[in-house]
Amino acid sequence: MQVEGLQKLKESEKAEVATYFNGTGFERWNRIYSKSDEVNKVQKNIRIGHQKTVDDVLTWIKEIGEISDMSFCDAGCGVGSLCLPLVALGAGSVSASDISEAMVEETQRRAKIGGLDLNRLNFKISDLESLNxxxxxxxxxxxxxxxPQKAAEEMVHHLCGLSKKSLIVSFAPYTPLLALLKTIGQFFPGPSKTTRAYILREKGIIxxxxxxxxxxxxxxxxxxxFYFSQLIEFVKK
Structure with a gap:
């Protein structure tokens, strides 16, 4: 009964996230992950922080050298902040997926506007659990x-199972300060608190x-x- 109850909770939260990112969440985050001036100070800082994370990943991938024969999976692609630059870098193939249909459609739109080779991009509307x-x-x-922590650790297992060489993840790390901010409702201020936000212990992910x-x-x-992200690259032994 406890397992079934937990599964129902996961499905409930998953539906909540999908609904949010197909509606008001899409409008808000599409604006944040763009060059629009119609963002407040908090949203602008989140944009800057997220771009730092994306830029670091791209820098790490550039160190590989030739990637034309490599395949990548951008799990939870949003509006294409990572998968589109990956294609531009010359990645052999990129699978871009997101639970939000609106996000995937926006990524496709941006890819076309950017003149990218759509033959190297595979789009999929999917939650992380269904990726294969x-x-x-x-x-x-x-x-x-x-x-939440246990589910995130289970997801690491799942994503490792899809990877032949490496896994790169980022998450909001648990610190006493972030725990305090989350408790008093300042981790994601204002209307951005539409969905639950979890902070994770790095040791469990590792x-x-x-x-x-x-x-x-x-x-x-x-x-x-208002943006805290621990980025880790894992490589298969």
Missing amino acids: GSFDTVICLDVFIHY NAARACGFEVKRRKLNQAP
Whole structure:
């Protein structure tokens, strides 16, 4: 009964997230992850912080050198902040998925406007749990905010199972300060608190990856006011 109840809770939260990002959430985050001036100070700082995370991932991938024969999975692609630059860098193939149909459609729109090779992009409307396939590198940025600790660790197991070489994830790390901010309602101020936001203990995420045969290659903490993201690259042993 407890397991069934937990599953129902997960499905309930998943539906909540999908509804949010197909409606008001899409409008808000599409604006944040664009060059629009119609953002407040908090949203602008989130934009800056997220872009730091994306830029770090792209820098790490550039270090590989030739990636024309590599496959990538952008799990939770949003409006294409990562998958579109990946294609522009010359990635062989990129699978871009998101639970929000509106987000996937916007990513497709931006890809067309950018003149990218759509033959190297595969779009899918999907939650993380339903993703399948095999990729050289799996990347999941700032999506774990929707997963409590145990579920996030289970998701690390799932994503490791899709990766042949490496896994890159980012999440809001647990710190006493963030825990306090979350408790008093300032972690995501104002109307952005439409969905639940979880902060995660890094040790649990690392141990989950290690259990799948992956080790930490490098990590970086990116932060801006109202944006805190621990970025970790795992490589398969």
